[in-house]
Amino acid sequence: MRRFALLVLSFISLSGLPAPAADERVVDVFGWSDYVDPRVLEDFTRKTGIRVFYDTYDSDAALLTHLMLARGDYDVVVPSGPVLRRAIAAGLLQKLDRQRLPNASNLSPQIMARLAIDDPGNRYAVNYAWFTLGIAFDADKARARLGGELPDSWDVIFNPEILKKFADCGVEVLDDPQDLFAIALIALKLDPNTRDWNDLRRAADLLSALRRNVKKFHSSEYINALANGDICLAVGWSGDAALAASRASEADNGINIGYAIPKEGSVIALDNLAIPEGAPHLSAAYAFIDFLLRPDVAARNVAATGFASGVAGAKALLPATAQAIYPDAETMKHLYSVGGRDPELQEFIEREWTRIKAGK
Numbered sequence: 001m002r003r004f005a006l007l008v009l010s011f012i013s014l015s016g017l018p019a020p021a022a023d024e025r026v027v028d029v030f031g032w033s034d035y036v037d038p039r040v041l042e043d044f045t046r047k048t049g050i051r052v053f054y055d056t057y058d059s060d061a062a063l064l065t066h067l068m069l070a071r072g073d074y075d076v077v078v079p080s081g082p083v084l085r086r087a088i089a090a091g092l093l094q095k096l097d098r099q100r101l102p103n104a105s106n107l108s109p110q111i112m113a114r115l116a117i118d119d120p121g122n123r124y125a126v127n128y129a130w131f132t133l134g135i136a137f138d139a140d141k142a143r144a145r146l147g148g149e150l151p152d153s154w155d156v157i158f159n160p161e162i163l164k165k166f167a168d169c170g171v172e173v174l175d176d177p178q179d180l181f182a183i184a185l186i187a188l189k190l191d192p193n194t195r196d197w198n199d200l201r202r203a204a205d206l207l208s209a210l211r212r213n214v215k216k217f218h219s220s221e222y223i224n225a226l227a228n229g230d231i232c233l234a235v236g237w238s239g240d241a242a243l244a245a246s247r248a249s250e251a252d253n254g255i256n257i258g259y260a261i262p263k264e265g266s267v268i269a270l271d272n273l274a275i276p277e278g279a280p281h282l283s284a285a286y287a288f289i290d291f292l293l294r295p296d297v298a299a300r301n302v303a304a305t306g307f308a309s310g311v312a313g314a315k316a317l318l319p320a321t322a323q324a325i326y327p328d329a330e331t332m333k334h335l336y337s338v339g340g341r342d343p344e345l346q347e348f349i350e351r352e353w354t355r356i357k358a359g360k
């Protein structure tokens with residue numbers, strides 16, 4: 001529908017000239033919400049003449065379902081590691097032609113090595129952003145409930161006695177089975193990449209206790225809910241916590257949002273750029289991905305979103321305050337990369353997650 005309207009418009013505007021090759025004029029992107037500086041998209045259009053349609057989702061499931069059911073809708077998608085692994089296995093993505101991505105030489109070899117866990121040989125994707133999972137909180141309300149301390153342990157989430165102290169001011173948790181199982185395993189001092197059914201059952205039991213103190217399982221609403229004071233505690237992603245903090249300070253509402261990577265360790269996760277099979281505007285897709293891999297462009301996205309970039313040169317272009325988005329070397333030692341799991345384990349995790357959220 002949308003594309004139809006656009007083609008009609010360009011036909012009218014060119015009054016009689018043949019319509020331009022659709023391939024060159026438009027790029028349809030399906031990406032995470034709050035994940036790009038809108039001015040970057042405008043600049044891309046100014047430089048290339050290619051208009052960007054950026055539709056958003058906020059869960060792995062939404063992207064995977066779309067890739068499986070609606071072939072040919074999008075040119076660029078932003079899959080997490082687990083989605084990437086499944087989409088590659090199902091033949092839903094194109095191998096990237098590196099000749100068409102000269103700026104891929106800017107990518108950090110360390111981050112691309114982590115990405116190879118889900119995309120062996122780095123054939124189907126390049127990194128867009130990486131981040132940690134942690135606890136985001138209203139600092140004043142957290143201190144009032146933790147005897148003057150700030151959250152620094154997964155106990156705040158997984159010990160029901162502690163979590164219930166936050167129930168009155170509101171707790172939200174990401175609706176992300178992959179990440180929540182990983183942190184439950186870390187909290188249990190088990191391997192977050194375990195293939196052991198017993199380990200996964202123990203993680204499911206731990207997660208089951210969350211329901212009664214959690215207001216909502218959702219992966220994007222918590223940003224504004226924290227910034228507005230509607231909730232005081234969230235299991236969230238690092239960049240979203242930074243965004244909540246900057247929205248609260250812009251609103252000047254007296255709310256101070258903090259973020260902690262718990263001392264037991266946490267997950268480092270990657271979102272990546274890939275081109276679906278059947279993408280209708282292939283040249284535009286390559287041009288768009290290559291633009292995002294420019295260090296100056298990547299730095300602008302980091303500053304706007306609070307998420308670190310896989311483009312190595314981006315960090316040095318940021319002001320010192322924004323460089324703090326990148327975890328220091330000591331913190332990095334306690335961050336685990338969790339690869340996509342075997343299908344039967346993945347199905348168990350997803351089934352259990354549905355049960356946990358329903359409080360059954």
Ligand code: N2P
Nearest residue numbers: 032033034035237271
């Ligand atoms: C953006 C969240 C993206 C991180 N708001 C999760 N993949």
